[in-house]
Amino acid sequence: MGTRDAAALSRRLRELPSVGRLAAALGDGASPEAEEAMTMVVARRVIDERRDELRADPHAPPVDLVAHAQEALARGQRRSLRRVVNATGVILHTNLGRAPLAPSAQAAVAEVAAGYCNLELDLRGGGRGSRHDHVEALLCELTGAEAALTVNNGAAATLLAAATLAGPGRSVVVSRGQLIEIGGSFRIPEVIAASGSELIEVGTTNRTRLEDYAVAIAEAEPRVGALLRVHPSNFATFGFVASVEVAQLCGLGPPVIDDVGSGVLVDGVGELEAEPAVRGSVSAGSALVCFSGDKLLGGPQAGLLVGRADAVARARAHPLARALRIDKLSLAALEATLALYREPARALAEIPVLAMLAADPEVLARRARDLAGALGDRGEVVASSARVGGGALPVAELAGPAVAVDAGSGGADALAAALRGADPPVIGHIHDGRLLLDPRTMTDADAEIAASSLIGLLTP
Ligand SMILES: *Cc1c(COP(=O)(O)O)cnc(C)c1O
Numbered sequence: 001m002g003t004r005d006a007a008a009l010s011r012r013l014r015e016l017p018s019v020g021r022l023a024a025a026l027g028d029g030a031s032p033e034a035e036e037a038m039t040m041v042v043a044r045r046v047i048d049e050r051r052d053e054l055r056a057d058p059h060a061p062p063v064d065l066v067a068h069a070q071e072a073l074a075r076g077q078r079r080s081l082r083r084v085v086n087a088t089g090v091i092l093h094t095n096l097g098r099a100p101l102a103p104s105a106q107a108a109v110a111e112v113a114a115g116y117c118n119l120e121l122d123l124r125g126g127g128r129g130s131r132h133d134h135v136e137a138l139l140c141e142l143t144g145a146e147a148a149l150t151v152n153n154g155a156a157a158t159l160l161a162a163a164t165l166a167g168p169g170r171s172v173v174v175s176r177g178q179l180i181e182i183g184g185s186f187r188i189p190e191v192i193a194a195s196g197s198e199l200i201e202v203g204t205t206n207r208t209r210l211e212d213y214a215v216a217i218a219e220a221e222p223r224v225g226a227l228l229r230v231h232p233s234n235f236a237t238f239g240f241v242a243s244v245e246v247a248q249l250c251g252l253g254p255p256v257i258d259d260v261g262s263g264v265l266v267d268g269v270g271e272l273e274a275e276p277a278v279r280g281s282v283s284a285g286s287a288l289v290c291f292s293g294d295k296l297l298g299g300p301q302a303g304l305l306v307g308r309a310d311a312v313a314r315a316r317a318h319p320l321a322r323a324l325r326i327d328k329l330s331l332a333a334l335e336a337t338l339a340l341y342r343e344p345a346r347a348l349a350e351i352p353v354l355a356m357l358a359a360d361p362e363v364l365a366r367r368a369r370d371l372a373g374a375l376g377d378r379g380e381v382v383a384s385s386a387r388v389g390g391g392a393l394p395v396a397e398l399a400g401p402a403v404a405v406d407a408g409s410g411g412a413d414a415l416a417a418a419l420r421g422a423d424p425p426v427i428g429h430i431h432d433g434r435l436l437l438d439p440r441t442m443t444d445a446d447a448e449i450a451a452s453s454l455i456g457l458l459t460p
Pocket of ligand 1: 153154155156158182186230231232233234259260261262291292293294302303390391
């Protein structure tokens, strides 16, 4: 560094405010102690960074250190896991946390989170209770099962079912058409391997017949622990295809595990008719039916196992059950969600996933019109389609409106990124180069948030 640069550097370093002065400029001094400490930390970091910058380039252009520090402070105070506005039109968006909870489920979580609860206490006798008791009777009532068990998620339910009914030294028989990957590296062959069981594949990719199972069972007896049927969930096959109904599998002898993926517990929602109903699988005679709590059931992340009393009792006693157990917050949300299903009309109205599936077209049209109207000549209502997502009903398209936003010269990708940076972040989707916002997955309040963020970003 030349002497002139050295002189410039020393002058500019001297001009930097002290940590105390910058911190004072950030707050008005009335903030609580913890915030004051944070302000000092941020002020020190911003000044240190500026010092490094000036050492690298003594002639760096001036910056507004107070604005810089304010921004850093705001960033630091924001939590990493935050609420976002889902404008994607994908109802069960895995990246966005799948199912939002019904108001009664939210309240149940808040109550249990705020203090102690009778998670494993029998309030009548005063002795030890089981966490499973809080939802078992409800699950039996809603599905017709003899017994039920709840674990941490759907993948855990399938793993536990295979480990319980088969496990080391025993086999699980699966159709080659159902050796699927769900996403997030949940692959049926690997789940069976992880359960310690041997996999016996039967049939072909597109067609598997009852005899295929019967032959495999005859060859492998008595090693066969279970027959596993897996709902393809996130893909569909057409044409020259055949698979075996669960009722026929149940007639073959070995216990049947039916991984139905999503728990459909209501009738009368046209969109859900293609999904296997849990009650149907139970009455067909499945030993264990496995499904997720946060897919079409519309509750918290959870894995449910319902079925025959002997099979559920064995699953409960398996060492994995403890490792995979559900936590009290999810259990609270699950009980409240299941309770809504006792009155199907209430379930349809109050469980957000079901309400979004069957959303009133007029409500969607009005919400889209209001949002587009707020954006003036930058917003336009277009025909679009929402999706179920979450590995359910892959081919279902839910026709409805969306708002296309004119992103101007910056382009749709840049506008989508800026919206993700808003507070709260607004997540849209890009279709044919245009940014679309779908009213189906937003509330009216969400749409207002999206509008005001967009107005801020589009105004030059
Ligand atoms: C989604 C799904 C799972 C996994 O459930 P998670 O709750 O995501 O763990 C397992 N099996 C099938 C058939 C599924 O669709």
